[in-house]
Amino acid sequence: MRRAVLSLLLALAASLAPLAAVAQGFGALARVLPGESVVEAGEEGVTLILGLSQPVPFRVFTLADPWRVAIDFREVLWDGLPEGFGEGVPGLQAVETGAALDPGWSRIVLTLAAPMAPRIAAMETDEASGAAFVRVDLGPVTEEAFRARAGLPPGMASDSGPEAEAVARSDGRLVIVLDPGHAGVDPGAVRGEHTEADLVLTFARELADALRRTGRAEVVLTREADVFVPLPTRVTIARAANADALVSIHADALAEGRARGATVYTLSDTASDAASAALAEQHDRADLLQGIDLSRSDDVVAGVLMDLARTETAPRAEALADRLVTAIGVADMRLHGRPRGEAGFTVLRAADIPSVLLEIGFMSDESDLENILDPGWRARMQAALVEGLLDWAETDAVRAGLLRQ
The missing domain is CATH 3.40.630.40 (Zn-dependent exopeptidases)
Structure with a gap:
């Protein structure tokens, strides 16, 4: 009985608390929000902002030859992202989206013109809509520093691009x-x-x-x-x-x-x-x-x-x-x-x-x-x-x- 009352109270708080906004829709894929997503160059680097329909776990890592920053999400439908997203941004050569070889993960890859490394990776959730906003700030580093940190995290499938077919989480x-x-x-x-x-x-x-x-x-x-x-x-x-x-x-x-x-x-x-x-x-x-x-x-x-x-x-x-x-x-x-x-x-x-x-x-x-x-x-x-x-x-x-x- 106590658990039922508590569940009812928490449901009542859905429009009031960040908890409810964050917790919605776990079983569905997140969708990218094109109007809330942008890649832009700053004075010292590049900033990626992705709007998502709901929060999902994510991980950030770097890959060398060529210089790349990869961001994996669990998981995102990229259909809404406009063609040519990120084109013409100084410091970027390409932006690709798709699925990672690890089952249940989606990936966006930023190919860089010169070594840059993530400085901040943050996610914020909108209380009213439940949408999530991921921000990754990249700043210039030396080639040596980039290579020292580059590589797939241990245990990940050894792909270097977003080509694989997505597999739903079990x-x-x-x-x-x-x-x-x-x-x-x-x-x-x-x-x-x-x-x-x-x-x-x-x-x-x-x-x-x-x-x-x-x-x-x-x-x-x-x-x-x-x-x-x-x-x-x-x-x-x-x-x-x-x-x-x-x-x-x-x-x-x-x-x-x-x-x-x-x-x-x-x-x-x-x-x-x-x-x-x-x-x-x-x-x-x-x-x-x-x-x-x-x-x-x-x-x-x-x-x-x-x-x-x-x-x-x-x-x-x-x-x-x-x-x-x-x-x-x-x-x-x-x-x-x-x-x-x-x-x-x-x-x-x-x-x-x-x-x-x-x-x-x-x-x-x-x-x-x-x-x-x-x-x-x-x-x-x-x-x-x-x-x-x-x-x-x-x-x-x-x-x-x-x-x-």
Whole structure:
């Protein structure tokens, strides 16, 4: 009964809350909105803006020989895009659209006249219409820098163009969104030649592969390259993927000696300790420095309704966090002295998706950094996380069945 009332209230909020606008139409393909789509040259690069009928997960990466920027969406009908889209734009040689070889993904490829790399990739949703607007800003880089980052993300089909026939997504598996923290102008923690953004992207890719190999999970990453993705966009990607859970992955740095080992955080308006508060401030500061604020001021009623949704989602997130901590401990992997924390991380604020933030370790601790750089250690940690996620999903499904009764 409680779930039925809650569902009715959330439906009532459809015209008031960003949650409802983002969540509509998951089962249908997104359509490109030609009147809201443009490619234009700026003083220092090129900006692509795509209007879509609804939000969908997307990934951005670069390819060399020739210089290209590819953006994959899950998935988009390109029929409405006018012929010759992008022609005559300085810095661009061609714009092509079609399907990627990976089933269920659509692709747009920008062929460049000179090396340029994505600086910002963001998605904003219109509250009234539910339409989504994707913006990718490209800026010039050296040939060496471009080649160092170019290449297909691990696990993708090895095509270099949008020629393949699209295949519809098949559901029925657990959908996990992995969110590698930081990237772009926000590298996160830095120790010598290592950045947090690079290390957690590697970890997330490997974890995604481990989850997919079970045959029980489908995985979406909020970023596949070193591109700045605003925090609200990361949540939007998770909603568009109809995620069963969101796991944000970090390896931050705090004052020497204050933090080591894995920690799992859930959302709270008040931090569980000073370290948690400091981390939340670090994570959210990047969006402020970029001058990007994609958040919307919720209507008071909609805010109350989303708080109601969180009363159901929050215990599920806490159960997920507890299960991950248990799995890490059982695998004899190092845990922080206080392995469960709470803080107001923006990326955990989805009212409808159980979300946790995982610190796999702290780069400020030398032994933690050595672990994160060790492929064997990463594989053991990833195996523990897979075990924890799948066990949680089974328990969560049983709990949902009992509530329906």
